[in-house]
Amino acid sequence: MSLLDVTGLTIRYGDDTVVDGVDIFIERGESVGIVGESGSGKSQSALAILGLLERRADVSGSIEFDGQQLLGAAEATLNQVRAQRIGVVFQDPAQALNPYLRIGVQLAQVLVSHGLAGRAEAPRRVIDMLDRVGLPDAARQCRAYPHQLSGGMRQRVMIASALIAEPDLLIADEPTTALDVTVQAQILELLEDIRDNTALLLITHDLGIVAGYCEHMIVLEQGRVVDAGPTTSLFASPRHDHTRALIAAAPRVDRGEIPTAVAGKTRLSVSDAVVDYGELRAVDDIGLTVREGETVAVVGESGSGKSSLVRAVLGLVPLTRGRVVYAGDTLSGPVERRSLAVRRDLQLVYQDPIGALDPQMRVRDIVAEPLLIHAPRLGSAERRRRTVAMLDLVGLREALLQRFPHELSGGQAQRVAIGRALILGPSVLICDEAVAALDGTVREQVLALLRNVQRETGLSIVFISHDLAVVRSISHRVLVMYMGRFAELARKAGKPRRLMIDTTHLKAHRTAASLLKKGLFPDASGARRAA
Amino acid sequence: MRNRTIRFSLGVLLGVAALALVGPWVSPNDYSGTNFDRLLSSPSFSGWHLFGTDDLGRDLFVRTMLGIRVTLVVAIVASLVSLVIGVAYGAIAGYVGGRVDAVMMRMVDTLYALPFIFFVILLMVAFERNFLLIFVAIGAVNWLDMARIVRGQTLSLREREFVEAARLTGAGTLRIIMRHIAPNLVGIVVVYITLTIPQAILVESFLSFLGLGVQEPQTSLGALVDAGVNQMEHASWTLLIPATLLAVILLSFNFLGDGLRDYFDARHAP
Numbered sequence: 083m084s085l086l087d088v089t090g091l092t093i094r095y096g097d098d099t100v101v102d103g104v105d106i107f108i109e110r111g112e113s114v115g116i117v118g119e120s121g122s123g124k125s126q127s128a129l130a131i132l133g134l135l136e137r138r139a140d141v142s143g144s145i146e147f148d149g150q151q152l153l154g155a156a157e158a159t160l161n162q163v164r165a166q167r168i169g170v171v172f173q174d175p176a177q178a179l180n181p182y183l184r185i186g187v188q189l190a191q192v193l194v195s196h197g198l199a200g201r202a203e204a205p206r207r208v209i210d211m212l213d214r215v216g217l218p219d220a221a222r223q224c225r226a227y228p229h230q231l232s233g234g235m236r237q238r239v240m241i242a243s244a245l246i247a248e249p250d251l252l253i254a255d256e257p258t259t260a261l262d263v264t265v266q267a268q269i270l271e272l273l274e275d276i277r278d279n280t281a282l283l284l285i286t287h288d289l290g291i292v293a294g295y296c297e298h299m300i301v302l303e304q305g306r307v308v309d310a311g312p313t314t315s316l317f318a319s320p321r322h323d324h325t326r327a328l329i330a331a332a333p334r335v336d337r338g339e340i341p342t343a344v345a346g347k348t349r350l351s352v353s354d355a356v357v358d359y360g361e362l363r364a365v366d367d368i369g370l371t372v373r374e375g376e377t378v379a380v381v382g383e384s385g386s387g388k389s390s391l392v393r394a395v396l397g398l399v400p401l402t403r404g405r406v407v408y409a410g411d412t413l414s415g416p417v418e419r420r421s422l423a424v425r426r427d428l429q430l431v432y433q434d435p436i437g438a439l440d441p442q443m444r445v446r447d448i449v450a451e452p453l454l455i456h457a458p459r460l461g462s463a464e465r466r467r468r469t470v471a472m473l474d475l476v477g478l479r480e481a482l483l484q485r486f487p488h489e490l491s492g493g494q495a496q497r498v499a500i501g502r503a504l505i506l507g508p509s510v511l512i513c514d515e516a517v518a519a520l521d522g523t524v525r526e527q528v529l530a531l532l533r534n535v536q537r538e539t540g541l542s543i544v545f546i547s548h549d550l551a552v553v554r555s556i557s558h559r560v561l562v563m564y565m566g567r568f569a570e571l572a573r574k575a576g577k578p579r580r581l582m583i584d585t586t587h588l589k590a591h592r593t594a595a596s597l598l599k600k601g602l603f604p605d606a607s608g609a610r611r612a613a
Numbered sequence: 614m615r616n617r618t619i620r621f622s623l624g625v626l627l628g629v630a631a632l633a634l635v636g637p638w639v640s641p642n643d644y645s646g647t648n649f650d651r652l653l654s655s656p657s658f659s660g661w662h663l664f665g666t667d668d669l670g671r672d673l674f675v676r677t678m679l680g681i682r683v684t685l686v687v688a689i690v691a692s693l694v695s696l697v698i699g700v701a702y703g704a705i706a707g708y709v710g711g712r713v714d715a716v717m718m719r720m721v722d723t724l725y726a727l728p729f730i731f732f733v734i735l736l737m738v739a740f741e742r743n744f745l746l747i748f749v750a751i752g753a754v755n756w757l758d759m760a761r762i763v764r765g766q767t768l769s770l771r772e773r774e775f776v777e778a779a780r781l782t783g784a785g786t787l788r789i790i791m792r793h794i795a796p797n798l799v800g801i802v803v804v805y806i807t808l809t810i811p812q813a814i815l816v817e818s819f820l821s822f823l824g825l826g827v828q829e830p831q832t833s834l835g836a837l838v839d840a841g842v843n844q845m846e847h848a849s850w851t852l853l854i855p856a857t858l859l860a861v862i863l864l865s866f867n868f869l870g871d872g873l874r875d876y877f878d879a880r881h882a883p
Contacts, residue, residue: 396781417780425783438774442796452782
C-alpha cells in the first residue's frame with residue numbers, strides 16, 4: 083500500500099477548474115517531484131493534500147494517506163496528521179516563521195503542543211534538530227529571532243520544524259525559489275541527506291532540481307498530469323510535448339549557442355567605481371565597459387554589490403568615487419540632474435515586473451508615458467501607433483492595451499516593462515534580474531526577445547543575474563562579482579563550450595567555481611545518484 | 614455591484630439634500646415662529662407639523678430641514694478642505710522629503726498642539742461670533758490628519774519601483790505626484806474622508822452645544838438631537854427623527870466612501 087495515494091483529485095473555484103483529475107502515488111521513503119509552470123495547479127494539489135485550501139474550493143477525488151481518507155476528514159484528524167505525519171516547507175521562510183518568537187521557542191512549541199515531548203525535554207531535541215540541519219552553533223542560535231538569520235538559515239530552520247516531529251511525508255513547495263543559487267544547492271543537499279526514511283513530495287518549476295533530487299516525477303500542465311514516471315526515463319524519452327518543451331527550456335550551462343564576441347565602439351564605461359552605504363562598501367573599485375551591440379552579464383550572489391553597481395551607474399545612489407562615462411560624457415550627480423537625452427538612452431528593467439508598473443495605470447498609458455515626457459508634441463494617434471508597434475515588438479496583443487498590471491501574467495508584465503524601456507529607442511538597457519521571476523518557457527521567450535532587439539538595433543545590454551545558465555545564452559562577456567569586486571570569466575579561445583575562470587582573486591575564484599557548478603543543470607542520468 | 618452602492622447612497626444623500634432645500638420653502642411654517650398652543654405636539658398633518666413641534670411650539674419639520682442643511686454644508690466643507698489642502702500638503706512633503714518635509718510637518722505638529730477649544734475661542738475673540746467660524750475651525754483641524762496620512766503613504770509609494778522607473782525616464786516631480794502618487798492615494802484618501810465627515814458633524818454639534826457654534830434660533834442636526842435627548846421620555850419624536858436622519862446621512866457617506874474606493878481602485882475594477 084502506498085504511503086500517499088491521491089486519485090482523481092479535482093479542484094474547482096466556481097467554473098474554474100485548477101486541478102483536473104490528478105493522481106499522485108508515493109511509497110514510503112520515496113521522492114517524487116511535481117513540475118509545472120505557475121498556474122499549473124501544483125501548489126493547489128499540495129494544499130489539498132494538507133487540507134489547507136480555501137473554503138470556497140470545491141475538491142473531489144480521493145486523498146488516502148497511509149490508508150486514511152483525508153478528503154472530507156474532520157479538522158481534528160487533519161490537524162493530527164499535519165502535526166505528526168506530514169511536514170511542510172514553504173517557499174518563503176521569512177513568512178512562515180513568527181517574527182516575534184525566538185526560533186528555538188517556535189520549534190519547541192511544535193513538540194510540546196502535540197505532546198511529542200515534555201517541556202523539559204523539548205529544548206534539547208530542538209537543539210539536536212537544528213544541529214542536524216546544519217545551523218552553526220545551534221545551542222546559541224536557537225535564541226535568535228528569524229530576522230537575525232539569513233534566508234538560507236531560515237529555510238534550514240523551516241526544514242527542522244517540518245522534520246522535528248519525524249513525519250512520514252515531507253511536502254516541500256518551491257523550497258529554494260526564494261534563495262540564492264549557492265544556498266539553493268546546500269538546502270537541496272540537506273533535504274536529500276536528512277530525510278532518512280521520510281518520503282518527499284517536492285514541488286518546483288525547476289526541472290534541474292527534479293532531475294537531481296527526485297526518483298519519480300509528475301509533469302502538470304493546466305491542472306492535468308501530462309507525463310509521469312521515473313525521472314531518468316522521462317528525461318530520456320519524454321512522452322508529452324509539454325515535457326519536451328520544459329526540458330528544452332531548462333537553461334543549461336553546457337548547451338546552446340554562445341553569442342560570439344563583438345568589437346564595436348565603447349558605449350558605456352565605468353572606472354574605479356566605489357559605492358559606500360555608511361560603513362559598508364558595496365562596490366569596491368569596479369571597472370566595466372560595454373560596447374555597441376554587446377551584452378555584458380554581471381553575476382553574483384545577493385549582497386555581492388551587482389545591483390548597487392547599476393544603481394550607481396543610473397544615478398540612483400551616489401558614487402563615493404569613480405567615473406561613469408557614456409558616449410564621451412561623464413555622468414555625475416543624481417538622476418534628476420542628468421539631461422533628458424541621457425535618461426532616454428539608459429533604461430532599466432526590474433526583477434519584479436508587477437512592482438515596476440503603476441497599479442493604477444493601464445498598459446497603454448504605461449508604455450506611452452516615456453513618449454509623453456520625451457516627445458510631448460507627438461499627436462495622440464502617433465503615440466498610439468508607436469505604443470501598439472512596441473507591444474507588437476515585445477510580443478503582446480493589442481487587446482492587452484486596456485489591461486491593468488494586476489490583470490497580466492508575470493511574463494506579460496515583464497514584456498510591458500521591457501516595452502516601456504525600449505519605446506524611446508535607448509542605447510543601453512540594464513536588466514536587473516529581469517528574468518529571475520519568470521517561468522522556464524517565458525524566460526526563454528523574453529531572452530529571445532532581447533536578443534532579437536539587440537540584433538536589430540545594436541542595443542547594449544547589461545544583464546544582472548545570479549543564474550549562470552541564463553547568462554550564458556545571452557551574454558558576450560560574463561563578470562562575476564564577489565564582495566563588491568570583480569573576477570572576470572573570459573572565454574577560452576578555441577573552446578566555445580567552456581566558460582573559463584580567469585582571475586587572480588582567490589575568493590572570487592572559488593565563488594565563480596561554485597556558481598559554475600551550481601548553475602550547471604544535471605542530466606538525469608549523471609546526477610541521479612541513487613537511481 | 615459597486616456602482617449600485619454608489620448610486621444608492623448618492624441617491625439617498627441627494628434626496629435628503631433636495632428635501633432640505635425644498636422643505637422649508639413648501640411648508641407654511643417657519644423655523645423660529647413659536648406656537649404656545651402646540652407645545653411638544655406629536656407629528657400630524659394638522660397645521661403641517663409633519664415632524665411635530667418642540668417644547669417652544671416651533672415646527673420641527675422646518676427646523677430639521679434647516680439642521681440638515683447645516684450638517685451637509687459642514688460635511689462638504691470639511692471634506693473639501695482636508696481633500697485639497699491635506700492631500701496636496703501631505704503629498705508634497707512626502708515626495709520632496711528632506712528639509713522641506715521636516716519644516717512642513719513641524720508646522721502641522723504646531724497646529725496639532727493648539728488645544729482645539731482654545732483655538733475656537735481665539736477665533737471668536739479675534740473676529741465676531743460668526744457661523745462661518747465653525748468652518749474655519751473645523752477646516753483648520755481636519756486637514757492635519759489627512760496631511761499626515763497622505764505623507765506616510767507617499768513616503769512608501771516614493772520608494773516603489775514604478776516611481777523610480779518614472780524618475781529614470783525623466784518624469785518631473787509634478788508629473789510623478791499627479792500621475793503616479795495621487796492615483797495610488799485614492800483608496801486611503803476616500804476612506805479617510807468618510808471618517809472625516811462624521812467627525813466634522815460631531816465636532817459641529819459639540820461646538821453648538823458649548824454655544825460656540827450655531828446659535829438659536831438657527832439649528833443643526835447635532836443641536837436638534839441634543840435638544841431631543843432632554844424630551845425623549847415624553848416626546849420621543851423630538852429625538853428619533855433628527856437622530857434617524859443623522860444616522861441615514863452618516864451611513865450614506867460611509868457607503869459612498871466604500872463604493873468610491875472600490876470604483877477608483879483599479880485592482881477592484883470590474
